[in-house]
Amino acid sequence: MKIIGITSTAILSLLLASAAPVYAQHEQSSEKQDHPQQQQSKQEAAKPAQQHAQQQQKNENKQTQQHAQQQQKNDNKQTQQRAQQQQKNDNKQTQQRAQQQQQNENKQTQQRAQQQQKNENKQSQQRAQQQGDQRPQRTQEQQRVQQSAWQQHRSQHWDSDHRSWQQRGGYNGYRIPDDRFRGYFGPDHGFRIYGLPFLVVGGYPRFQYGGYWFTLVDPWPEYWANDWYDTDDVYVAYVDNGYYLFNRRYPNVGIAISISM
Numbered sequence: 001m002k003i004i005g006i007t008s009t010a011i012l013s014l015l016l017a018s019a020a021p022v023y024a025q026h027e028q029s030s031e032k033q034d035h036p037q038q039q040q041s042k043q044e045a046a047k048p049a050q051q052h053a054q055q056q057q058k059n060e061n062k063q064t065q066q067h068a069q070q071q072q073k074n075d076n077k078q079t080q081q082r083a084q085q086q087q088k089n090d091n092k093q094t095q096q097r098a099q100q101q102q103q104n105e106n107k108q109t110q111q112r113a114q115q116q117q118k119n120e121n122k123q124s125q126q127r128a129q130q131q132g133d134q135r136p137q138r139t140q141e142q143q144r145v146q147q148s149a150w151q152q153h154r155s156q157h158w159d160s161d162h163r164s165w166q167q168r169g170g171y172n173g174y175r176i177p178d179d180r181f182r183g184y185f186g187p188d189h190g191f192r193i194y195g196l197p198f199l200v201v202g203g204y205p206r207f208q209y210g211g212y213w214f215t216l217v218d219p220w221p222e223y224w225a226n227d228w229y230d231t232d233d234v235y236v237a238y239v240d241n242g243y244y245l246f247n248r249r250y251p252n253v254g255i256a257i258s259i260s261m
Helices: 002-134 140-152 176-184
Strands: 197-200 203-207 212-216 234-238 243-247 250-260
Touching: 140 197, 140 203, 212 243
Parallel strands: none
Antiparallel strands: 197 203, 203 212, 212 250, 234 243, 243 250
């Protein structure tokens, strides 16, 4: 009985040993058949994630590109704005410098003109004073003739007796050149008639000054001093298209005068 038991155990072991490779081969064959399907399933499961990652990358690349383009536009815009502002500032500074330069030149020109005018006025006054000092003394007969002529030309009612050049139809006498007039005549160039060459023509007093003869066509006001022509400073002015003689003591009264060479 012991021998039979041992023999049975040995036979069972042989059967199990021969069946094990077959079972292992079957299992391995089953695993080989299942592996491609699992790989395919895994790949199909991974596709959405991969597509999502690719789409995400595209979106990020697009956003990065758009951001870079927008940043470049902003930089270009800022650069252009700075350039335009700089140009405006440069133009403004150039204009301001030009205006300041023009103002300085105008000021210098005006100052030179004023100084020139002052020098001419001073020279004119000096010449007038020299001429006054060199005037010959009048004889008693000359004084009597002049006094008589002046008194005959005195007005009794000057407001109604005198007429302006406009009322006379306009001035038609000789006109002194502008540069000559500015240098010797006007409010800044006063003088006295006393001692100047004197004539009476057609009943009108006439005196010579500055190379011209001046004839009084208007009477002189009755309220002026009797010897104003000897004692008062007068000047010749051009007003309302005509020449007038003004007395510094009565600056609001102008006597119409005619000029000749």
